[in-house]
Amino acid sequence: MTTASPSPETTGHGVAVVFEDMHRWYGPVHALQGLSIDIAPGELVALLGPSGCGKTTALRALGGLDVVDQGRILVGGKDITNLPANKRNMGIVFQAYSLFPNMTALDNVAYGLRLRGMDASTRKKKAQDTLDLVGLGDQARKYPHQMSGGQQQRVALARALAIEPSVLLLDEPLSALDAKVRRQLREEIRRIQIMVGITTLFVTHDQEEALAMGDRVGVMSAGRLEQIAAPAELYDRPKTRFVAEFVGLTNRIPGVAGNGAVEVLGARVPLLPGGADRGRVGALVRPENIQLKPAETGSAHVLAVSFLGSLCRAQVALSDQTIVVAQMGAAESVGLYPGAKVDVGVMPAPVFAVAD
Amino acid sequence: MTTPQGPIGAAAAEGGALLARPPANSRKLRRPLGQRIARTLVLVIVLGYLIVPLYGMVEFSTRGDYGSRSLASYAAIFSYPDMITGITNSLEIAVLTVVGMLVLLVPTMVWTVVRVPRMRRVVEFLCLLPLAIPAIVLVVGIAPLYQWMGQHLGAVGASPLTLTLIDIILVLPYSYRAIDSSLRSIDTATLSDAARSLGASWPRTILQVIVPNIRGGILSASVLTIALVLGEYTISSLLSFNTLQVVIFLLGKRDPYVSVAVSFSALLFGFVLLFVISRFAPGAASRAGRAVEEPS
Numbered sequence: 001m002t003t004a005s006p007s008p009e010t011t012g013h014g015v016a017v018v019f020e021d022m023h024r025w026y027g028p029v030h031a032l033q034g035l036s037i038d039i040a041p042g043e044l045v046a047l048l049g050p051s052g053c054g055k056t057t058a059l060r061a062l063g064g065l066d067v068v069d070q071g072r073i074l075v076g077g078k079d080i081t082n083l084p085a086n087k088r089n090m091g092i093v094f095q096a097y098s099l100f101p102n103m104t105a106l107d108n109v110a111y112g113l114r115l116r117g118m119d120a121s122t123r124k125k126k127a128q129d130t131l132d133l134v135g136l137g138d139q140a141r142k143y144p145h146q147m148s149g150g151q152q153q154r155v156a157l158a159r160a161l162a163i164e165p166s167v168l169l170l171d172e173p174l175s176a177l178d179a180k181v182r183r184q185l186r187e188e189i190r191r192i193q194i195m196v197g198i199t200t201l202f203v204t205h206d207q208e209e210a211l212a213m214g215d216r217v218g219v220m221s222a223g224r225l226e227q228i229a230a231p232a233e234l235y236d237r238p239k240t241r242f243v244a245e246f247v248g249l250t251n252r253i254p255g256v257a258g259n260g261a262v263e264v265l266g267a268r269v270p271l272l273p274g275g276a277d278r279g280r281v282g283a284l285v286r287p288e289n290i291q292l293k294p295a296e297t298g299s300a301h302v303l304a305v306s307f308l309g310s311l312c313r314a315q316v317a318l319s320d321q322t323i324v325v326a327q328m329g330a331a332e333s334v335g336l337y338p339g340a341k342v343d344v345g346v347m348p349a350p351v352f353a354v355a356d
Numbered sequence: 357m358t359t360p361q362g363p364i365g366a367a368a369a370e371g372g373a374l375l376a377r378p379p380a381n382s383r384k385l386r387r388p389l390g391q392r393i394a395r396t397l398v399l400v401i402v403l404g405y406l407i408v409p410l411y412g413m414v415e416f417s418t419r420g421d422y423g424s425r426s427l428a429s430y431a432a433i434f435s436y437p438d439m440i441t442g443i444t445n446s447l448e449i450a451v452l453t454v455v456g457m458l459v460l461l462v463p464t465m466v467w468t469v470v471r472v473p474r475m476r477r478v479v480e481f482l483c484l485l486p487l488a489i490p491a492i493v494l495v496v497g498i499a500p501l502y503q504w505m506g507q508h509l510g511a512v513g514a515s516p517l518t519l520t521l522i523d524i525i526l527v528l529p530y531s532y533r534a535i536d537s538s539l540r541s542i543d544t545a546t547l548s549d550a551a552r553s554l555g556a557s558w559p560r561t562i563l564q565v566i567v568p569n570i571r572g573g574i575l576s577a578s579v580l581t582i583a584l585v586l587g588e589y590t591i592s593s594l595l596s597f598n599t600l601q602v603v604i605f606l607l608g609k610r611d612p613y614v615s616v617a618v619s620f621s622a623l624l625f626g627f628v629l630l631f632v633i634s635r636f637a638p639g640a641a642s643r644a645g646r647a648v649e650e651p652s
């Protein structure tokens with residue numbers, strides 16, 4: 001596995017987590033098919049994959065909420081595979097709202113401390129501090145139904161952190177929230193995670209979220225880990241076809257491969273290992289690696305242009321009617337409008353190729 | 357409104373009113389006379405059906421000498437030792453049945469929802485089964501067991517309190533429904549997962565996290581159980597135990613006034629209980645599903 005070690009400030013007092021060849025069957029469904037992952041102390045690993053690929057199963061196995069049929073789970077070097085959930089000391093934030101409806105925010109956060117036998121005044125103080133940490137110090141007396149979804153998930157985060165867990169597990173905690181709150185909260189979760197220095201497994205099907213939050217992102221498909229790498233590496237150097245196609249936008253452009261490179265749109269571009277490498281192939285080219293030059297003699301023409309703030313995205317039809325998407329800075333989009341004729345070029349960044 | 361079926365058109369079609377009224381009270385005012393009469397009639401019939409027998413009971417049980425009214429029959433309840441025994445037995449059985457039912461059902465149902473959801477249907481089927489079994493069949497089947505208990509377990513085995521065992525089975529369908537609906541109104545599985553991950557054992561999870569959030573269901577299940585046990589006649593009679601209804605029946609032959617007085621008191625007790633739950637049970641519906649605006 002390629003690893004990018006977590007940046008120094010994240011290696012606080014976290015513990016290492018190891019998944020070793022985990023298997024899980026639900027009847028005939030083989031939900032985990034030999035999943036292995038190493039998570040470094042204090043690291044945030046985002047597990048990314050389409051719905052149903054086994055992310056939740058893996059997370060629940062780590063939390064002790066579900067068993068594995070084969071394989072081991074090590075936390076801080078200790079085998080915890082058979083430890084019940086209530087002995088694992090892990091903080092979990094769930095996808096569904098999970099606050100206890102009969103308790104105030106403060107009591108929710110204090111509940112884990114109460115179970116640890118902490119006396120009333122100490123645990124109240126600690127719960128209040130943790131609520132302050134997630135920015136909800138003033139909502140302590142509210143009941144869950146009096147809070148918004150975003151606030152409830154913050155309290156859930158505080159509740160998970162209050163017990164000073166060895167590992168923090170987040171199972172799509174933001175998926176029920178609207179886009180703006182989701183973005184705010186994910187940055188805040190990341191900030192708090194780095195501050196506390198806790199080893200974290202974050203499960204999501206949203207690649208933007210995974211790439212934004214993870215020290216490393218593990219891409220899962222059909223119960224297996226496809227690749228785990230730092231976000232930039234995953235994006236620039238996908239190792240499998242699945243990762244290349246799943247992460248980020250790509251254009252699939254016909255080309256001819258050979259000798260570790262591919263001829264595509266008249267340019268010769270190096271090939272990444274792991275994909276098709278000879279004959280007619282489809283080169284997976286990122287939109288930002290496609291260059292458009294307005295030209296009267298251009299063989300391609302622009303279909304549509306959309307502005308995304310500082311970026312601009314254009315859809316272009318090639319002479320063979322292949323449609324490609326190009327992305328550039330807004331300043332470079334001068335002369336691009338629907339119907340404009342353009343020359344299309346490809347930058348020499350390495351690409352992944354798939355059999356045509 | 358651009359369509360012809362605007363508020364005025366709709367009102368005209370429904371009630372013949374040509375003026376558009378504020379929507380808040382227009383529904384009530386628009387009801388045609390015929391419908392109103394029909395509704396009142398139905399209400400009167402239903403209430404009459406319920407109230408006339410009750411009125412009859414009160415009238416009968418409060419008859420005094422020479423056409424006067426007196427509560428003598430009610431006071432006399434306590435002069436029949438059998439009656440006291442019957443009431444005590446039934447109340448004790450009711451309490452034991454409530455406890456037994458809760459201890460049996462709550463953990464089983466929570467466990468089913470959280471750990472083996474695919475068994476939910478099976479548990480439901482088992483719990484509803486007693487509805488399909490006539491009491492007489494149940495008694496014939498279980499009588500040898502009671503005979504054996506009476507002979508081999510001494511005073512405990514011969515006690516009317518052993519009816520608890522059979523009553524728990526009888527109340528299962530009703531209790532199951534009540535508890536099931538409140539378990540469905542919360543996300544039981546996620547709440548248990550959360551409690552477990554915070555370090556709670558199963559007993560704690562059920563007692564501290566699940567039970568407080570299904571209080572309504574537990575309360576209704578308990579009241580239904582009490583009502584059923586206090587009203588149960590067939591089985592105790594066939595097994596020859598002196599419970600409330602059995603004693604009422606026997607006494608009815610000797611002193612019908614007291615017998616009716618007891619029946620009415622038992623009904624009243626049931627109503628009070630029902631009132632108490634409808635009044636104090638926390639409404640699960642009032643908590644769930646209320647959206648709070650996301651602060652920006």
Ligand SMILES: Nc1ncnc2c1ncn2[C@@H]1O[C@H](COP(=O)(O)OP(=O)(O)O)[C@@H](O)[C@H]1O
Binds near residue numbers: 026
């Ligand atoms: N309790 C369960 N019973 C049966 N099948 C399950 C259960 N939990 C998960 N699965 C199946 O296992 C696979 C992986 O599920 P899950 O881990 O929830 O996926 P993800 O979280 O990635 O969407 C799916 O095919 C799902 O249907």
Ligand SMILES: [Mg+2]
Binds near residue numbers: 055056
């Ligand atoms: Mg999931």
